[in-house]
Amino acid sequence: RKKMLSRTHQHHLLSNPKHPSRRMKLHQLSIILSSLLSTTVVAYSSVSNRRAFLNTVCGTAAAIAGNTAAMAADESAAASSKLTDVYFGVGCFWHIQHEFVVAEQRLLGRNGKELTSRTGYAGGTKTENGKVCYHNFSFQADYGKLGHGEVVGMTIPEASIGDFAKEYFDLFTSKGERVDPMDKGGEYRSLLGLPGGTSHPMYPQVEAAAAAKGMTLALGKGNDPDTLGKKLVYVMDSNKFPFYQAEVYHQFHNDFQSPAYGKAYNDLVKDAFDDGRVKDTGCPDRFPSA
Template sequence: QHLIFRLLSWLTMAALVPSLLAAAHLFVAASAFNTAPSAKVPTSNRRDALQRVGLGILGGAGILLPQPSPAAAAAADEEEMIDVYFGCGCFWHVQHEFVVAEQRILGRSEDDLTARAGYAGGRAKDDLVCYHNARGVGDYGTLGHAEVVALSIPPSSFPAFAEEYFKLFDDKGDRPDQFGDRGPEYRNLVGLPGGAKGPYGKQLVSASMVQGDKLDFAIGKGDDRDARAVSFVMDTAEFPLHVAERY
């Protein structure tokens, strides 16, 4: 009987959620209509109100939502950001993982995400860098670049993001698409301010050790090969990011 009662309670809550959300929409809409004609109601206010109602419903149902670390949030507000990039095969799945990491580690909203797909690691200095195309114009592979994902993060959070990178590899150091996407365009690489000898080189190695010491490292010289279980460390000043398909 107790089990049946709990089941009925959950079903009742599920039935009420759509009604509560609809009521929230009506409440926000009414607030907008009650505003003076000369005043403008920001879209973010409506979104925030709906989020508060939604969080209240989920909290009442006993569903725990991930909360950003207060220390990480403070660091994001106070520190000067650094630009880094990570390459591990095809950039689409890597971008997804780092979007999730930005939200979880730094508590960033969708409007504040910085994870961008791009190309880096080639010696060519061409400004026009594109995906493979029929015209062969600015082909990133021909220019020696690899697919990467760039981030702008607080320096104090770099070890956490480096660990997320190493989590992408299995125990043998193989990336998820190791035996699918092959060639220099998919090689493993990490771009850091100052490269391997800069302030983040040792932190990169330490993060690798924490995650099982799966990879070896080599100083990237540009146009590097695709080496299994090896990540090339690039200096972002010498090998900058080219954001994908912005042209």
């Protein structure tokens, strides 16, 4: 396995009438406005009538403001809790998975069966019968030949994308390089994937994280070349360039660039395989023993 040796290798929500909590609040606003419009103001000449009318207007305005603030709070909470699939790649995915597992634990308080980080492939324009595989002696769906790069995919709250982008850019050296420059080729290029790519609402936070590290972002077109020496990261639309999980034996693997991560970390693959977070991809593979 030559490569393995070398690697040492919310506008929308406000307009959605089907949203139950929103429908209720809009109904309440409708009642308030109807009440105001049905108020009969016959005599504007008397001070008492003018005063009563103004009191009604002020009360209605306060009610509208309160309901608007409540809807805005709902919007913010929805954005914070909305789970989004993303992926990041920079060199060998073994090391990157470990770092994002640590990030899930530290930033989201996740542990054990809550962890979602998985090694995989992305950024290519082709598959072989829906499969993307590591280099293998059967020559099946070789990810390099299909134009994919090594990445780590995860499911995180949309509001946390900026924080995870910072974690990602911290993985580069002070010179903007990956930590395993001996691994060369498009398989090891730097890339990240968001639904919609650069049009994702959290993309500005990704841009800010990149700028803080002096990195350049470029729109990925698929089958992109290596980024070594360029301080460059390709941004992929994950709707067009989806994540393909790597083989089971690549999950929670030790990396040759650092000391072994320990048995507890390596054994995470057993639970992940048992509960379906990690699946048989149909590629040549090895599976955890019971």
